[in-house]
Amino acid sequence: MSLRLTLPVLQNWNCHNCGGCCRQHQIEITEAERQRIIDQKWTTADGVSPDQAIVRMGAGRYRLGHQPDGACVFLNEKGLCRIHAKFGEMGKPLACRVYPYAFHPAGKSVAVSLRFSCPSVVKNAGRPLSQQLAEIRQIADAVVPAGASNIPAPLIHSRERVDWADFHRFVQALDATLDQPGLPIIDRLLQAYAWTTLAGQAAFEKLRGDRIRELLDLLREAAVGEAQLLKADATEVTSVGRLYFRLLVAQYARKDTDANLREGWLGRWRLLRAVWKFSRGTGNVPPLQDVLREVPFATLEQSFGELTPDQDEIFTRYFRVKIQGLHFCGPAYYDIPFVEGFHSLMLVMPVTMWIARWLAAGAGRSQHSTDDVEQALAIVDHHHGYSPALGQAAARSRVRSLATSQDLPRLLLRYCR
Ligand code: SF4
Structure with a gap:
């Protein structure tokens, strides 16, 4: 494979032999x-x-x-x-040899991403990836198929496709929105939500090259004010939005190697019962993994503390690695378009923070710690882009509904600050 590799700029990693991947996958x-x-x-x-x-x-x-x-x-x-x-x-x-790397076609290059289901990735533990290029290239040579450069760029939205050069302009604009040191991650995500939503309604017609760049600059400018309006909006998440969100959480919180929750009529019955409880959202949250204990749904609706600078850094790195590694749309993510893929990616944050509350409440605490957030992100990213259920029409339609109803930014504001 002679294609150039593009590595995420912020990430360090080495295997620390924790055996976690051998238990989860x-x-x-x-x-x-x-x-x-x-x-x-x-x-x-x-x-x-x-x-x-x-x-x-x-x-x-x-x-x-x-x-x-x-x-x-x-x-x-x-x-x-x-x-x-x-x-x-x-x-x-x-x-097993590839994990936790992921390689995605990017035109004349291959974008390298990482799976945050590995605790060493979440903790940024190890050498910078830039110092491991030779080892990463060896793995890429074994997995990237010949002809990867012929794979077209993902759609921007259901009616618009651009070539790789313009697609990279969209990705760079998204990465630049997330790369604003000093601005809280929630504000950066709200800006990204605002301009990607507008881009999802636009017809680019014959706009290409520099004209696309100018359009993206305009959208990003407009998004700054739009994000402030979203932040000031005190409207609560709709009841449908809450239901869709809980169903998504249930999919992310499952442990797919747990035979008790998967196999035989008893396993299917347990799963069905858990989904029913999540759809109601009252009483106790069913324990979907050993670490996720039975706690009242109502407890998880209370604040578990502000996002700390450490947690802000983890999410900033997570989103930028996934965006730079094209790990949120196209072939890496159920072949879905850029805009919908980003909205799915953004949902990772409220889902993770909800699960961090669950971990803390299960341990009898009323504040979540950075360890809870790290563990929750590892649980969530295990499924993101890999669980067949999340790529199905029902799950995709829930994400689109959360985005168009503006419940997505409300969920972010409700569970992440
Ligand atoms: S989860 Fe990560 S650190 Fe742990 S054994 Fe697997 S690759 Fe190594």
């Missing part, structure tokens, strides 16, 4: 990887029962098995990968 494997694992001849003496190592998901689809607690069958008691220990890095499935 379902690893789908190719036929060749299935055969390679069979050829590795795992036995119970290695700590792996051969008939549980690989699970059939459907016709021709397989994944690595899980231990009863949800961990990968190959994770040993020290939290390390048995395949890596016995056969080295190259013995593992490609998905």
Whole structure:
């Protein structure tokens, strides 16, 4: 792969062997990887029962098995990968080698992003990515398909497509909106919401190149005043908006490796019951993971404290990595257009802060800490762009409804300050 890699400017990362990814993810494997694992001849003496190592998901689809607690069958008691220990890095499935990187076509280059489901990514722990270019290129060579440069730029909105050069102008405008040190992240997101919403209604007709840049400058200028109006608006989130928001939270809070919540009639019954409780929003929040305990819905409607500068930095980095890495629209995000993709991305913040309240309340606290916010973001980003449910028509239509009704900025103001 000879395409240039563009790395997010703000991010550091190294693996700290916490084993978290091996507990949270379902690893789908190719036929060749299935055969390679069979050829590795795992036995119970290695700590792996051969008939549980690989699970059939459907016709021709397989994944690595899980231990009863949800961990990968190959994770040993020290939290390390048995395949890596016995056969080295190259013995593992490609998905395990790539994580937490994500590579997205960007015309004549490939945009590199990171998954914040890895706690080391959330904490910005490790060396700057710019110092790891050779290793990242090796991984990119293994995953980026030939012909990636022929993939067209994502739509801007349902009726407008521009070429890659103009698409990058939109991305740069979004990144510049988020790159305003000194302005709270909430204000920057409100500005971004305001101008992307206007862009979602515009017809660019023959505007291209510098004319697009001028249009974006005008939209961004208008968005400054618009964001202040949104901030001053005291209208409450509508009841429909609250319902849609809770249903989204339920999707983000699920643990997809938890067999108790997934498999058999009992698992399906538990899930159905949880969705019903989330749709009502009264009584107790059903515990969707071990760390998310049963607490009253009403408790989570109270303030759990202001956003601290540390938390502001985490969200700034999160949004800028996802935007620079094109990790919010097009092939990286259910093939949805730029505007809708940004609105979905923006929702990550109120969903994360709601889950941070849940974590704090479950531990008997009335204030959330930065640890709660980090843990909540890791839970949420695990699904963002990866859970099939979030790409389905129903979930997409809820996000569009939250954006057009202006419930999206209201949710941000309600749960994030
Ligand atoms: S979650 Fe991140 S730090 Fe932990 S083992 Fe996986 S890649 Fe390494």
